[in-house]
Amino acid sequence: MPRLAANLSMLFTELPFLDRFAAAAAAGFTGVEFLFPYDHPVEAVKACAEAAGVDIVLFNMPPGNWGEGERGLAVLPGRAADFREGLSRAMHYARHLDVPRLHMMAGLASSNDAGARQRYRDGLLAASDIAGEAGIDVLIEPLNGRDMPGYFLDSFEMAADIIADLDRPNVRLQYDIYHRQILHGDVLRSLEVLMPIIGHIQIAAVPDRSEPGTGELDDARILRAIDQLGYRGWVGCEYRPLGDTMDGLSWRPALQIAPR
Ligand SMILES: O=C(O)C(=O)[C@@H](O)CO
Numbered sequence: 001m002p003r004l005a006a007n008l009s010m011l012f013t014e015l016p017f018l019d020r021f022a023a024a025a026a027a028g029f030t031g032v033e034f035l036f037p038y039d040h041p042v043e044a045v046k047a048c049a050e051a052a053g054v055d056i057v058l059f060n061m062p063p064g065n066w067g068e069g070e071r072g073l074a075v076l077p078g079r080a081a082d083f084r085e086g087l088s089r090a091m092h093y094a095r096h097l098d099v100p101r102l103h104m105m106a107g108l109a110s111s112n113d114a115g116a117r118q119r120y121r122d123g124l125l126a127a128s129d130i131a132g133e134a135g136i137d138v139l140i141e142p143l144n145g146r147d148m149p150g151y152f153l154d155s156f157e158m159a160a161d162i163i164a165d166l167d168r169p170n171v172r173l174q175y176d177i178y179h180r181q182i183l184h185g186d187v188l189r190s191l192e193v194l195m196p197i198i199g200h201i202q203i204a205a206v207p208d209r210s211e212p213g214t215g216e217l218d219d220a221r222i223l224r225a226i227d228q229l230g231y232r233g234w235v236g237c238e239y240r241p242l243g244d245t246m247d248g249l250s251w252r253p254a255l256q257i258a259p260r
């Protein structure tokens with residue numbers, strides 16, 4: 001079965017962020033991911049991950065001013081300098097934390113806006129160059145419009161087109177099963193087709209974004225298929241627990257998944 005990473009922005013939120021690393025390790029996770037580490041000094045994040053003995057497998061580049069509604073800077077006109085500054089901050093954290101992949105959020109714009117697409121392309125090329133020197137992958141993730149209204153990258157087809165067009169081995173797809181099902185369905189077949197460009201997978205029940213195994217999909221079958229397709233990366237548990245995080249982890253044995 002695939003290796004599961006605890007998403008520390010959604011799991012163990014009963015605890016302060018820096019305490020979630022130890023909690024994830026105690027719950028049997030050997031990998032963690034999260035949205036943004038930037039409110040905490042990199043040394044503190046590193047110390048917590050090392051003390052807990054967990055790998056940090058993914059986090060996001062700075063999204064701009066989240067509180068003001070920004071969801072990435074790459075497609076925004078006139079924000080190239082802010083984008084570059086965010087990229088170098090992300091690289092600083094990724095290098096220190098030994099993180100092999102970064103999610104580059106696109107930002108809000110119409111997916112038909114040619115200027116936005118050009119800026120997105122330029123941003124991805126810049127990120128690919130800089131991250132590539134450190135052996136780091138740059139991931140792009142289509143997000144559904146119910147959770148992220150107005151998000152530029154709103155289809156898996158568009159993501160696959162952009163990855164093919166850029167033709168950079170370190171620009172890859174972040175395949176979130178939750179977003180996929182809401183956007184398009186056809187999860188099993190699309191995993192098969194897209195597997196060559198997938199750099200990371202995330203899972204949550206649909207439609208509530210709660211524990212796997214509690215929604216409309218056969219998550220046990222999907223996880224088996226991911227394994228059978230030869231995926232050896234991480235599956236991020238990016239769900240909002242229905243109650244206490246630890247109680248909710250009973251989905252793993254229920255789906256016959258042993259933590260590793
Ligand atoms: O919302 C998701 O799904 C993510 O993976 C985030 O990185 C984007 O907000």
Ligand SMILES: [Mg+2]
Pocket residue numbers: 141176202238
């Ligand atoms: Mg996701």
